[in-house]
Amino acid sequence: MRAFPPYRAQVVTGIPITTREQRAQALADAGYNAFNLRANMVTIDLLTDSGTGAVSTGQESAAAAGDRSYAGSDSFFRFRQAITDLTSFPHVFPAHQGRAAERVLFASLLKPGQISLSNTHFDTTRANIELLGCTARDLPCAQAADLDSHEPFKGNIDIAELERTLAGPDADQIGMVLMTITNNGGGGQPVSMANLTAVSEICRRQGVPLILDAARFAENAWLVTQRESGYAGSSPREVAEAAFGLVDGCVASLKKDGIAPMGAFIGLRDTELARRCEMNLIATEGFRTYGGMSAHDLERTAVGIGEVLDPNYLAARAAEASRLAQQANDAGVDIVQPAGVHALYLNAGRLLSHLPPSRFPGHALACELYLRGGIRCAELGSLYLGEFDDDNELVTAAPFELVRIALPRRVYGQAHYDYVADVLADIAKDSERVPGYRVLEAPQLLRHFNLRLAQV
Numbered sequence: 001m002r003a004f005p006p007y008r009a010q011v012v013t014g015i016p017i018t019t020r021e022q023r024a025q026a027l028a029d030a031g032y033n034a035f036n037l038r039a040n041m042v043t044i045d046l047l048t049d050s051g052t053g054a055v056s057t058g059q060e061s062a063a064a065a066g067d068r069s070y071a072g073s074d075s076f077f078r079f080r081q082a083i084t085d086l087t088s089f090p091h092v093f094p095a096h097q098g099r100a101a102e103r104v105l106f107a108s109l110l111k112p113g114q115i116s117l118s119n120t121h122f123d124t125t126r127a128n129i130e131l132l133g134c135t136a137r138d139l140p141c142a143q144a145a146d147l148d149s150h151e152p153f154k155g156n157i158d159i160a161e162l163e164r165t166l167a168g169p170d171a172d173q174i175g176m177v178l179m180t181i182t183n184n185g186g187g188g189q190p191v192s193m194a195n196l197t198a199v200s201e202i203c204r205r206q207g208v209p210l211i212l213d214a215a216r217f218a219e220n221a222w223l224v225t226q227r228e229s230g231y232a233g234s235s236p237r238e239v240a241e242a243a244f245g246l247v248d249g250c251v252a253s254l255k256k257d258g259i260a261p262m263g264a265f266i267g268l269r270d271t272e273l274a275r276r277c278e279m280n281l282i283a284t285e286g287f288r289t290y291g292g293m294s295a296h297d298l299e300r301t302a303v304g305i306g307e308v309l310d311p312n313y314l315a316a317r318a319a320e321a322s323r324l325a326q327q328a329n330d331a332g333v334d335i336v337q338p339a340g341v342h343a344l345y346l347n348a349g350r351l352l353s354h355l356p357p358s359r360f361p362g363h364a365l366a367c368e369l370y371l372r373g374g375i376r377c378a379e380l381g382s383l384y385l386g387e388f389d390d391d392n393e394l395v396t397a398a399p400f401e402l403v404r405i406a407l408p409r410r411v412y413g414q415a416h417y418d419y420v421a422d423v424l425a426d427i428a429k430d431s432e433r434v435p436g437y438r439v440l441e442a443p444q445l446l447r448h449f450n451l452r453l454a455q456v
């Protein structure tokens with residue numbers, strides 16, 4: 001039997017249908033930067049799976065009963081209970097979104113000059129570490145570099161490299177180890193429980209705090225039940241609980257697996273660290289019982305983290321991603337293997353091999369998906385990760401030229417994804433005609449959000 005989503009639509013919203021001419025004009029007006037497009041010119045929006053999920057009637061009825069008290073709100077206690085049940089952390093703080101939780105925790109945990117080690121830091125995570133005068137160092141496992149390999153846990157950290165670093169000259173400077181589940185910056189690949197257990201033992205032995213970036217805790221847990229021997233009989237909730245049990249603390253955006261428009265939390269075991277976080281939170285985010293979240297979102301996330309762990313939901317979502325991955329492959333478009341859950345990462349460098357990295361094949365494919373189909377998605381290649389000189393010419397290319405097609409939760413159905421596959425197949429037929437791009441203007445900071453380009 002094929003998996004199907006355990007919900008039906010009760011309220012829907014229309015999506016814009018546009019002509020090729022309108023899209024060409026809109027993209028040119030946006031400086032060929034999809035972040036500048038107005039959403040009313042986008043037909044299928046696959047830019048992100050963050051804050052874009054459809055809420056349930058259960059979430060909305062809880063939200064309607066939200067308690068907006070400044071201090072001691074009932075909504076906070078429901079939120080905290082839902083998180084404590086899952087994570088067992090004695091200290092839980094809300095924050096308005098993941099990056100705010102990161103800022104508060106890292107400012108309370110790290111000292112300038114310290115180093116954070118990770119399987120891969122997400123970009124805001126890296127930015128928050130660097131803003132504190134610290135260094136973020138990625139130690140992805142070797143299999144992550146082989147995009148075509150079907151290894152099940154390419155999100156793992158390189159254990160040997162972690163041990164070497166913790167025994168090396170920088171040992172005294174390591175302020176934390178951060179494990180991102182699933183590994184968004186590394187192709188959306190999961191981390192195995194074996195890897196997390198090994199990291200936990202090493203960190204405990206060395207006295208280094210181990211923090212989870214748990215934005216996609218349920219999807220990682222699902223992939224563990226599907227791919228890791230010994231976990232086939234476990235529920236996603238059991239795996240997620242075990243993962244949280246292995247770490248000293250976590251930051252988690254709830255805009256992903258909380259299936260809410262806004263929200264995040266910090267979870268901690270250490271009382272002294274929690275006290276420092278609480279002061280920082282009150283000064284910069286909000287009082288400890290709302291931390292920048294509205295009562296509505298405290299309620300939505302408390303319900304959302306329960307719904308997201310439903311095995312029927314996760315099975316259907318993973319099947320949706322695998323099906324689209326298969327359709328892309330059938331059309332001759334390679335993806336980072338094996339398909340994860342929250343996104344597919346298209347190998348644009350291979351598909352558009354006529355374009356060198358300096359002409360941004362990933363960006364070119366993302367623009368082409370918009371021009372031909374009104375589909376919006378994001379480049380993850382040299383435009384985003386490369387290094388540039390003062391004239392905006394690429395000096396160092398990124399290791400891969402990828403495009404991320406993110407899959408919002410409970411939003412699009414099979415017919416929408418069939419349409420995406422059709423547009424991809426159409427591009428693949430005459431991919432050598434897809435034009436490249438050059439950068440016209442780019443700010444120093446957060447360049448990919450603000451740059452303007454031209455076709456060449």
Ligand code: F0G
Nearest residue numbers: 048050097098099122124184215253255
């Ligand atoms: N950590 C990971 C792994 C993320 O993917 C994100 C956000 C964050 C932290 C920050 O959370 O957005 O709530 O501040 N990822 C989004 C994305 C933006 O599109 O992948 P936030």
